[in-house]
Amino acid sequence: MTTITLGQGKTPPPLYLNMLNRHGLIAGATGTGKTVTLKVLAEQLSLAGVPVFLADIKGDLTNLAKPGQVTEKLQARLDLLGLTDYQPQAFPVRLWDVFGESGHPVRATVSEMGPLMLARLLDLNDTQTGILNIVFRVADDKGWLLIDLKDLQSLLKEVADHASDYSTQYGNISKQSVGAIQRSLLVLEEEGADLFFGEPALDLADFMQLDSSGKGIVNILSATKLFQSPRLYSTFLIWLLAELFESLPEVGDPDKPKLVFFFDEAHLLFKDAPKVFVEKIEQVVRLIRSKGVGIYFITQNPQDLPETILGQLGNRVQHALRAYTPKEMKAIKAAADSFRPNPELDVEAVLTQLEVGEALLSFLNDKGQPSMVERAYILPPQSSFASLELAETQTLISSSPFHSKYAQQVDRESAYELLAAKLAREEEADKAAAAQQEATAKAKREAKQTSSAGRPRKTSFERARDNFINSALRTVGRELVRGIFGSLRK
Numbered sequence: 001m002t003t004i005t006l007g008q009g010k011t012p013p014p015l016y017l018n019m020l021n022r023h024g025l026i027a028g029a030t031g032t033g034k035t036v037t038l039k040v041l042a043e044q045l046s047l048a049g050v051p052v053f054l055a056d057i058k059g060d061l062t063n064l065a066k067p068g069q070v071t072e073k074l075q076a077r078l079d080l081l082g083l084t085d086y087q088p089q090a091f092p093v094r095l096w097d098v099f100g101e102s103g104h105p106v107r108a109t110v111s112e113m114g115p116l117m118l119a120r121l122l123d124l125n126d127t128q129t130g131i132l133n134i135v136f137r138v139a140d141d142k143g144w145l146l147i148d149l150k151d152l153q154s155l156l157k158e159v160a161d162h163a164s165d166y167s168t169q170y171g172n173i174s175k176q177s178v179g180a181i182q183r184s185l186l187v188l189e190e191e192g193a194d195l196f197f198g199e200p201a202l203d204l205a206d207f208m209q210l211d212s213s214g215k216g217i218v219n220i221l222s223a224t225k226l227f228q229s230p231r232l233y234s235t236f237l238i239w240l241l242a243e244l245f246e247s248l249p250e251v252g253d254p255d256k257p258k259l260v261f262f263f264d265e266a267h268l269l270f271k272d273a274p275k276v277f278v279e280k281i282e283q284v285v286r287l288i289r290s291k292g293v294g295i296y297f298i299t300q301n302p303q304d305l306p307e308t309i310l311g312q313l314g315n316r317v318q319h320a321l322r323a324y325t326p327k328e329m330k331a332i333k334a335a336a337d338s339f340r341p342n343p344e345l346d347v348e349a350v351l352t353q354l355e356v357g358e359a360l361l362s363f364l365n366d367k368g369q370p371s372m373v374e375r376a377y378i379l380p381p382q383s384s385f386a387s388l389e390l391a392e393t394q395t396l397i398s399s400s401p402f403h404s405k406y407a408q409q410v411d412r413e414s415a416y417e418l419l420a421a422k423l424a425r426e427e428e429a430d431k432a433a434a435a436q437q438e439a440t441a442k443a444k445r446e447a448k449q450t451s452s453a454g455r456p457r458k459t460s461f462e463r464a465r466d467n468f469i470n471s472a473l474r475t476v477g478r479e480l481v482r483g484i485f486g487s488l489r490k
């Protein structure tokens with residue numbers, strides 16, 4: 001069985017490729033070396049022919065595309081680890097960006113995102129989420145494609161304008177709730193989400209590519225701007241996972257995964273998330289393993305994740321934790337208890353003593369059992385620590401085979417155009433009806449004038465008699481109506 005090595009120590013456990021889809025965790029306090037661990041793991045996976053997807057929040061991961069340089073600091077690290085065969089190298093990188101600025105545009109249609117994800121994105125309450133579900137159902141029933149945000153805005157207006165008609169079939173529709181959703185959409189547009197919704201939509205197969213030498217492509221999502229909207233960031237990533245789950249076939253336990261997905265700042269995924277949303281995440285994490293996808297959560301403390309998620313993470317890299325309060329000390333004990341004990345390690349004590357770039361490792365063995373926790377230094381990355389220049393970034397984008405595929409946005413006929421045409425037809429029909437009504441009224445006025453011209457004038461007595469009779473009839477009518485309503489009330 002093929003393995004990769006992540007650290008150097010007394011007896012560091014190997015990471016089995018066929019166990020990578022059992023998911024994993026990279027945890028540790030700020031500045032303890034999580035990013036370097038992420039880089040090294042991505043490099044080793046690429047060398048093993050496994051494609052990788054990761055989000056670059058701080059802008060310090062695109063340098064995977066450049067070979068490293070042996071600096072004085074790096075040489076000291078190599079000497080410490082006793083490494084004499086270090087070979088700097090670059091890795092095949094493709095850049096992606098929701099905003100289309102620092103990578104290929106990543107787009108999805110509103111229909112693909114679905115009402116549950118969109119409700120999370122818009123931070124809707126239960127009532128508003130129900131309305132959004134109705135809107136999506138209407139779109140499906142009518143065959144109106146929801147591609148971008150203007151499609152959704154158009155359909156929301158249509159549903160609000162004809163609320164009584166749609167309520168009969170789909171349930172109560174409150175115009176106030178529709179208005180609240182529309183306002184939330186405006187906020188989302190201001191955050192730049194209108195660039196995300198559209199076509200051509202992302203083809204997830206483009207993430208699972210190898211280069212000509214058999215190395216797995218490292219797909220890097222530029223997230224420095226995206227991360228400024230945490231809910232958009234976390235919802236977008238979980239949407240990607242959900243799409244992978246829905247689109248990939250069952251493969252069981254392959255010799256190596258089709259893709260390894262790294263989820264940085266994973267605590268954002270669960271912060272203030274409704275219960276139904278968290279349950280969906282748990283379901284995806286549990287079942288996507290059989291689709292050949294491994295998920296690795298990166299966060300400061302393991303307790304940032306729900307227990308139901310932590311229980312599914314078989315491969316763990318734990319960097320140092322800091323403890324200054326009773327709550328933090330309790331968290332360290334919980335982290336220590338999550339490892340398979342090693343008689344030679346006091347894990348609880350070691351967790352606060354680990355150096356930068358040092359970690360506790362525990363991976364699943366070839367039988368799927370957690371190995372005993374071991375202390376190790378993470379290997380240095382073979383790629384560069386220096387940031388890419390703007391020209392280098394642009395070269396990576398323009399030389400990619402996907403540049404022409406995603407560069408130009410497409411706006412085909414969808415709900416916006418169809419509803420605009422429907423509104424135009426309704427306005428024309430209203431104008432025709434108004435014209436017909438005016439013509440009918442005019443004809444009646446003319447007929448009345450003609451009839452009145454030939455009628456003899458009534459005498460004073462006749463007018464008084466007619467007024468008395470009409471008054472009596474109106475009184476009987478009112479009493480009759482009241483009588484009928486009275487009998488209905490009994």
